[in-house]
Amino acid sequence: MTSPSAAASSAATRSDAARNRGRLLDAAAGLIAERGSDVDVREIARRAEVGMGTLYRHFPTKEALLDAALEYVxxxxxxxxxxxxxxxxxxxLSGFLADALTRQTASPGLLDAYCQALPGQAGNTARQHCRQxxxxxxxxxxxxxxxxxxxxxxxTAEDVSLLLVALGRIAPVVPEPAWRRILHxxxxxxxxxxxxxLPDAAQATPGH
Incomplete structure (x- = not known):
């Protein structure tokens, strides 16, 4: 039988592990939002205020951490x-687009992660989580x-996704009243x- 003190110790360990995992996800998600997916795991650990050993206990590879962080984002x-x-x-619909542009302006890396999720782009992990x-x-x-x-x-929904990317490129480089005007x-x-x-999509493609 497990003693009360051992059970309490085990529960505290699980609580600490869950807290550390949450801090790592928060840190990774924040850095992805700021800079995109090309972030250093050492910086993630520093922001989460945990050691590299703790990071690798939860996420054995950088890819595993970024995968979990993109899902979280x-x-x-x-x-x-x-x-x-x-x-x-x-x-x-209009409120979603305005909110998305506000988020992308505050967190430029979010747009990069979103762009990876578009059809025909690299970044299968981002595409999977965005699609889901x-x-x-x-x-x-x-x-x-x-x-x-x-x-x-x-x-179509894809039209709206592409419009969001196009407006997302404008929003961070102009004052908010300007991008809201263009959104309108x-x-x-x-x-x-x-x-x-509308023109046919194939006819609008260069080379057709």
Whole structure:
């Protein structure tokens, strides 16, 4: 039988381990948001205030740590964005885009991680986590806006993802009123009332 003192010691050890793992994920996620995925594990350990031995006990490789951190980043983003939904299709879509640009402006590395998640790009880990966490949210927002009749019917979730990347490149280099103005222009272009025929994607590709 395990003595009460041994049980208490074991529980404290598990608590310390969970706390250290959380600190490592917070530190890694913060550095990814600031700089992208090309971060040094030694800096992650320093920010988490743990030793390298502790880091490697939880994450035996840098890839394992970045994988867990990217999942944490996209899960946190999706959870926060979902919590902000109001049930009104157009305000939810426009609010999501504005919130995403605010996040990308504050954390430039988040855009780099998001770009890795786009089809045809390197970064299978980022793509997997974004597809599982943020992708369904964007698809739901687009579907609801289609059903409400406010979003032009030829706009896809991928269109919205690419628009977010394009606006994300603008937002960090101009004052907030400027990127919000451009977002407003883009949103007007997504509305059913403003629709004109889109070019075929293949025809719009250079070389076609």
């Amino acid at each position: 996209f899960t946190s983003w999706a959870a926060s964005a979902t919590a902000a939904l109001t049930g009104r299709a157009w305000p939810d 966490q943020v992708g369904p949210l964007i698809a739901d927002l687009v579907r609801a806006a289609h059903e409400s009749g406010e979003l032009r019917p030829d706009i 222009v883009a949103l007007d272009g997504l509305r059913t009332s403003a629709a004109t025929p």
